[in-house]
Amino acid sequence: MRIGELSRRTGVSQRSLRYYEEQRLLTPTRLPNGYRDYDERTVTTVQRIQILLSAGLGTAAVAEILPCVVDDTVVLAGSCPELIDGLAQERRRIDAAIDGLIAARDILDSLVGRPLHRQDAPAR
Template sequence: MAATLDVDVDVKVKSCLARAVRISELARRGGVSPRALRYYEEQGLLRPGRTAGGYREYDEAAVRVVQHIRLLLSAGLTTTVIAEILPCIPDDVTTLAPTCPELIDGLTEERARITSSIDKLLAARAVLDRLITSGPR
């Protein structure tokens, strides 16, 4: 009888609660300098919108993105590879987006580089340990 006109107004648009933040706030909340944020953008890591006056306006989600960038950067990844894998990282870093599994090869390579760095660091520490232990008593 009655028409099932149940329009799915599932306004799960997270954009509704997405307040725009400007560079100084994102910098403070992301733990980086405004200068760094402009640099990230220059490297294609961030694509903020612009206000009528030319001010950059970032999405609320940009805070997490910035933190991801910091993590990846500290892991030794270059800004160019980060720019490639960033769009594949969901809100949660622990899960890799199924949309780009091809990058797994590249990520595996990066993993190898990190492992190599760790090995070199361990070797350096071993040398220091010997020096310290054999020092003046």
């Protein structure tokens, strides 16, 4: 399939698909006319890339993880155990960022006269 069809089927822009290729996340074949040609499995690969990017991972981490995904999910249970520590570290980084944002929101709330811990906000 050509890039336009892959874009339609995945909801990912052609520009992003080209970027994924630059980052070596996708490796389409080239037709004699220079057009990219993607096989059917690429749809699943793009969906996996989207999930991993939405988890806050960069394309370098995604490139390491993709070969470890062996089924229809993105769960790494048992495969590539060497990645688990790095993913745990990334989770700690995200937790720290969330804590920093909550602290900033609390300060902002206090500046506008709201209580530091809003009743409608979920506890952390």
